[in-house]
Amino acid sequence: MRARSIAAVTAAVVALIAPGCGGDADAGGEKAGAGDTKSSASDPYKVAFMYVGPLHDGGWNDAWDTARVKLEKELGGKLKTTAKAEVPEAPQAAQVINSLIQSGNDAIVSTTFGHSKYMIEAAKQHPDVQFIQADTSVPEAPNLTGIDYAEEENWYLAGMAAAASSKADKLGLVAAFPIPPIMRAINGFTLGAQAINPDASTQVVLTNSWFDPGKDQQATQSLISSGAGAIGALNSDPAIGRAAGNKDVPWIGVWVDQREYAPSSYITSSVVDWTPALVKLFNSAIDGSYEGDPHVYLDYTDGIFSLAPFGDMFDARASDGDTAKIDESTKGFKSGERSVFAGPVTDVDGKVRVPEGEDLTVEQLSGMDWAVAGVSGVDSQD
Amino acid sequence: MNDGLLITMLVSGIAYGTPLLLAGLGELLAERSGVLNLGVEGMMLVGAVCAFWASNRTGLPGALALAFAVLVGTLAGALMASLHAFAAVTLRVNQIVSGLALTILGGAVGLSSYLGQLGGLAGQTGKHQFRDLDLLGLGDLPAVGPLLFDHNLLVYASWALTLAVGWYLYRTRPGLNLRAVGEDPRAADAMGVPVARYRYVHTILGGAFAGVAGAFYSLVVVPTWTDGMTAGAGWIAITLVIFSFWRPGWLLVGAYVFGVAMSVGSNLQARGVELAPELFSAIPYVMTVVALVVASSVLAHRRIGAPAALGEPYERGAK
Numbered sequence: 001m002r003a004r005s006i007a008a009v010t011a012a013v014v015a016l017i018a019p020g021c022g023g024d025a026d027a028g029g030e031k032a033g034a035g036d037t038k039s040s041a042s043d044p045y046k047v048a049f050m051y052v053g054p055l056h057d058g059g060w061n062d063a064w065d066t067a068r069v070k071l072e073k074e075l076g077g078k079l080k081t082t083a084k085a086e087v088p089e090a091p092q093a094a095q096v097i098n099s100l101i102q103s104g105n106d107a108i109v110s111t112t113f114g115h116s117k118y119m120i121e122a123a124k125q126h127p128d129v130q131f132i133q134a135d136t137s138v139p140e141a142p143n144l145t146g147i148d149y150a151e152e153e154n155w156y157l158a159g160m161a162a163a164a165s166s167k168a169d170k171l172g173l174v175a176a177f178p179i180p181p182i183m184r185a186i187n188g189f190t191l192g193a194q195a196i197n198p199d200a201s202t203q204v205v206l207t208n209s210w211f212d213p214g215k216d217q218q219a220t221q222s223l224i225s226s227g228a229g230a231i232g233a234l235n236s237d238p239a240i241g242r243a244a245g246n247k248d249v250p251w252i253g254v255w256v257d258q259r260e261y262a263p264s265s266y267i268t269s270s271v272v273d274w275t276p277a278l279v280k281l282f283n284s285a286i287d288g289s290y291e292g293d294p295h296v297y298l299d300y301t302d303g304i305f306s307l308a309p310f311g312d313m314f315d316a317r318a319s320d321g322d323t324a325k326i327d328e329s330t331k332g333f334k335s336g337e338r339s340v341f342a343g344p345v346t347d348v349d350g351k352v353r354v355p356e357g358e359d360l361t362v363e364q365l366s367g368m369d370w371a372v373a374g375v376s377g378v379d380s381q382d
Numbered sequence: 383m384n385d386g387l388l389i390t391m392l393v394s395g396i397a398y399g400t401p402l403l404l405a406g407l408g409e410l411l412a413e414r415s416g417v418l419n420l421g422v423e424g425m426m427l428v429g430a431v432c433a434f435w436a437s438n439r440t441g442l443p444g445a446l447a448l449a450f451a452v453l454v455g456t457l458a459g460a461l462m463a464s465l466h467a468f469a470a471v472t473l474r475v476n477q478i479v480s481g482l483a484l485t486i487l488g489g490a491v492g493l494s495s496y497l498g499q500l501g502g503l504a505g506q507t508g509k510h511q512f513r514d515l516d517l518l519g520l521g522d523l524p525a526v527g528p529l530l531f532d533h534n535l536l537v538y539a540s541w542a543l544t545l546a547v548g549w550y551l552y553r554t555r556p557g558l559n560l561r562a563v564g565e566d567p568r569a570a571d572a573m574g575v576p577v578a579r580y581r582y583v584h585t586i587l588g589g590a591f592a593g594v595a596g597a598f599y600s601l602v603v604v605p606t607w608t609d610g611m612t613a614g615a616g617w618i619a620i621t622l623v624i625f626s627f628w629r630p631g632w633l634l635v636g637a638y639v640f641g642v643a644m645s646v647g648s649n650l651q652a653r654g655v656e657l658a659p660e661l662f663s664a665i666p667y668v669m670t671v672v673a674l675v676v677a678s679s680v681l682a683h684r685r686i687g688a689p690a691a692l693g694e695p696y697e698r699g700a701k
Contacts, residue, residue, distance in 0.1 A: 054504030054608075086504075086609070172652070205651040206659040213604035214611070218394065218645050222652035225390045238507050239604040246513075261507070376654045 044080040045107070045286050047071075048100040050093070052112040053211045055085040059236015060210075063255040064111045064134075067274035074279050078286055089114025097122045101129055107285065110134060112210070113179060120144060130285060135181055142294075147277070148366050150299035151181055152188030152340040153333045154270040157307050157326055158232060158252050159192025159200075164322035165250040165267050165314050168229030169199045174219045175234035176210050178378045180368045182234060185270075187372045188340050189232055194374060195329070196322055203228055204377030213239035224249050230267065233258070241266070250313045257308035266311030276303045297362045300333035341365070346373045391642050391649050393528045396537060399641025401426070401598040401612075403540050405619035406626070406633045407547050408591025412463075413623060414551065415584040416564040416691040417470050420481030423616025424488025425462040425589050429596030431494045432458035434607045435501045437510045437600075447510045452536075452597050459593020460586045462488055467585035471578050474695035490610030498607050508605020512536055536598055541634075543591075548630040560584060564689030567696040577696050592616070618670050625673045627687030636673075643669050 049068050051061045065083060072081050082105070087096050093115045100108055101122070106129065110119050113135035123131040123141035136146040162171050171193055175182050186204055193200035203226065205219040216235050220243035223231060230250040233240035238261040244251035245262020253261065253269035277298050284290035298304050307330070310318075332338025343354035347370045354360060360368075371378050405422050412419045419425075433455030440447050462484060469480040488494055498504055512534040514521075521532035551557040562570040563580045571577050599611050618640055626632035647662025 056504075056506075058507065203652060203654065205648050207648070208659040208663050211608065212613075213606050213608065214599070214613075215648070217604050218398070219648040219652070221394065222390070222645070222648040225385045225649075226652040227385070228652075237604070237606065239606075242604070377651055377656065 044078055045075075045282065046105045047079060047081045047107045047109060047282065048105040049081060049083050049109045049111060050087045050096060050100075050115060051083065051085045052087060052089055052114060053085070055083055057211060057236060058238055058258065058261075059253075059255040061085070061111065062236075063272050064274060066256075067278055068109075070275040071278045071282065074275070075282060075286070079282055087112075087115070091118070094118040094121065101126055106130060107132060107282070113181075130290075132281070135179070145281070145293055146295045148181070148295060148297045148362075149272070149304065150184070150297065150340075150365070151270070152184040152365075153300050154272070154305040154307065155185040155188035155232070156192035156195075156340045157330055157333075158268060158270045159189035159194075159202075160196050160322070160326045160329065161267050161307070161310065161314055161318070162189070162230040162232060162250065162252055163193035163196035163200045164318035164326075166197075166200075166229030167317075168227055169197060169201060170226075170228050171200060171202050171230050171232065172220070172223030172226075172228030173202055173204045173232045173234055173377075174216055174223070174240050175204055175206055175378075177208065178206060178369075180366055183368045183371065183378070184340075184365060185234055186375055186378060187368070190372050190374045191340060191345070192329075196325065201374045201376065204375060206378065207235060210235065211237060213237045216240050217243045220244055221247075250317070253308070259308065259311060263311060265313045267314045268310050269308040271306050271308050273304055273306070295362070295366070297366065299336075300330075301336045305333075347371060348373055348375055387649065387653060389525060389528055391646060392638075393532075394645035394649065395638045395642030396529070396533065397603075397641065398644045399637035399639075400537050400540050400602075401595040401615055402619050402622060402640055403544065403634055403637035404536075404598065405592045405595035405616060406622045406637055407540075407543055407630060408459075408588035408595070409620055409623045410588075410626075410628055410630065410633060411547065411560075411584045411591070412588035413692055414560050414564045414628060414689055415581045416567060416689055416694065416696070417467070417581050417585045417588075418477045418481060418693040419463065419466050419470075419484070419585060419588055420478060420620065421462065421466050421484025421488065421589075421616075422592050422619050423612060423614065424485035424492070424494070425459045425592035426488075426596035426599070426612045426616045427490070427494035427610065428462050428488040428497070429455040429459040429593030430600040430611060431497045431501075431503065431596075431607055433593070433597035434503060434508065434600035434605070435497065437605070438503070438506060438508060439501075444510055448512060448601060451510070451601060452594060455593040455597035455600075456590045457593065459596065460590040463586045463589020463592070464582075466589070467582045470585065470695065471581045474697060477693050477695070485616070495609050498609060503607040504609070506607065508601065510601065511605040512602045534602055536594070536602055539594075544630050544634050551630070561689070564691055567691050567694075571696075571698060577698075581696075592619075595619070614667065618666060621670045621673055621677075624688075625677045627677075628689065629687065640666055640669060 055065055056062055068081050087093050109132040111134045116133055116136050119131050119133045120140040123144040127143055131144040134147045190202040207215040207219050217239040220231055220240045224247050231244040232252040233254045236254050241251050241258055241261035245265050248265050250265050250267045252267050255272055258269045259266045339359050341354055341360045343358045344356045345354040347353045433451040436454035437447050437451035440450050466480055466484050469475045470477045514532050514534050517531040521527045559575045563577050567577045600607055622636045626636050643666045
């Protein structure tokens with residue numbers, strides 16, 4: 001009697017779970033046309049984009065997906081894209097990559113660092129497919145291109161705006177993991193803030209997760225109650241801006257213009273538009289002129305960065321001198337004459353990392369694992 | 383002084399402990415009737431996703447939308463729990479198996495994710511959020527202000543519910559009957575207490591509480607829906623019931639201790655304490671394990687508080 005009931009319930013439960021699993025499998029986005037093999041010359045070039053988390057996260061994924069749509073539009077019928085959301089940074093990613101290759105994609109773009117090792121593996125197994133990996137710099141296979149970007153430039157400007165709007169010397173940043181691109185942003189932010197206020201310092205709280213609104217909100221509140229006068233968001237969900245807005249503390253958004261989350265105390269957002277870089281890359285891939293570039297380091301001169309229009313709180317608090325300084329630095333980055341880490345730069349332990357008159361190489365930038373003087377909360381790890 | 387580390391930690395302890403308290407109260411009621419429900423996590427997630435969906439889709443204005451959303455979350459949790467009640471009370475299956483199945487069903491790759499996709503909820507910004515109410519304008523008092531008078535409505539509700547559950551258990555006839563059902567269903571049955579009905583009602587009530595706890599995540603902390611957003615809080619709530627020896631008062635204390643543990647990481651980081659963030663994230667879960675070890679070793683010696691018939695199906699006339 002009892003055994004039969006358990007079996008009955010188990011069967012019922014399995015039947016109930018099954019549709020849920022089915023729904024999960026084709027999460028987010030149109031399915032790539034299954035079954036067909038590699039596209040012939042007349043077919044459009046097929047590119048699949050993979051995202052960790054939802055497609056519309058109000059930040060990083062949104063910035064990539066906007067660029068994906070624009071890319072398809074700009075290249076007309078020559079290129080077709082698909083989006084694959086909710087691809088975890090786990091072995092499951094390898095299966096997703098394989099199924100995307102099976103369905104005939106010519107290129108796979110991963111927008112998240114945690115897919116790197118699965119992308120590298122797949123790149124070695126499929127030399128005829130092009131792989132593009134964001135947030136990475138390691139030239140592991142000839143058909144793998146790492147996209148790296150000078151986040152430090154945009155965050156330098158954002159740091160200037162933060163210091164100009166903050167009533168305290170202490171500024172706060174909420175970030176996920178201390179990986180090199182994040183370290184560059186943290187350092188750029190701090191150096192920019194110090195260009196406006198030499199006493200500025202940055203307190204970082206690491207949430208250990210790319211998308212966890214609860215933790216981001218908690219981190220923001222902690223920073224505010226510990227006296228931070230402005231908050232910068234390196235994680236992109238609405239929680240950080242809202243938490244700062246609730247306490248009327250100036251805040252800076254990331255990847256897309258996030259003003260709407262809390263307009264009253266909004267300063268600006270560090271906005272990125274990948275479209276020019278993607279158009280260039282795929283144009284050359286389609287016409288065959290692409291020779292493989294193991295490491296692309298995009299910066300202001302590539303036209304991918306900008307600061308969103310300033311909010312009312314910035315206008316109310318920043319002086320004309322501050323605004324002029326920000327404009328001047330922006331021009332410097334655009335022309336390529338200015339560099340964030342031009343020496344002298346000292347790290348948190350007082351060691352001179354970049355001597356006067358020198359600068360960091362792209363390799364040094366893409367491996368950055370140290371914090372500049374004035375940053376606390378990120379141990380210069382390993 | 384209200385920005386001091388201690389006050390900040392206690393305040394965030396209350397904020398993060400509240401869903402644990404709500405879910406724990408529900409589980410406490412179910413367990414007091416002798417039904418162990420390990421499906422709390424699944425019920426919370428379904429409650430969270432349904433409440434968020436309701437709050438964003440209803441055209442009602444602010445306060446009404448929130449009330450409606452909480453109601454939907456409550457009903458969703460109750461509906462989930464009724465599955466477990468049917469399995470545990472009517473079919474008399476193994477409650478551990480049935481409860482686990484409920485968590486799998488509702489959980490991060492199950493019904494809640496499916497509903498989230500169906501509604502296109504991931505990444506949507508919530509239209510409505512429970513905000514802190516400065517009660518009687520006392521929120522700025524030193525220490526007691528932020529601790530007692532500056533919370534959102536669900537926090538105040540959780541206090542009222544804690545008192546209500548305590549009063550119900552120890553001061554009312556149905557509460558006495560409930561405890562009897564959990565301790566010795568045969569004797570209760572002989573006294574004329576409808577055992578099956580008591581178990582159904584309190585298991586479902588437990589689900590309703592879990593649904594509200596889930597709604598707390600999607601309407602209070604950050605108004606948004608993320609797959610698996612409760613991040614194990616349902617399991618912590620079950621632990622808390624054991625750790626509180628099935629008493630509502632202790633449950634409240636335990637929930638806040640865990641709430642502080644959950645927020646200690648960012649609070650210390652923000653004040654310049656440098657430690658691996660992974661370590662901070664692990665604190666509540668490590669505490670869960672420690673709490674269970676302590677509680678079970680104490681329980682092994684003297685069975686304090688545990689309803690004697692917990693987890694045992696009751697069949698009239700069976701030996």
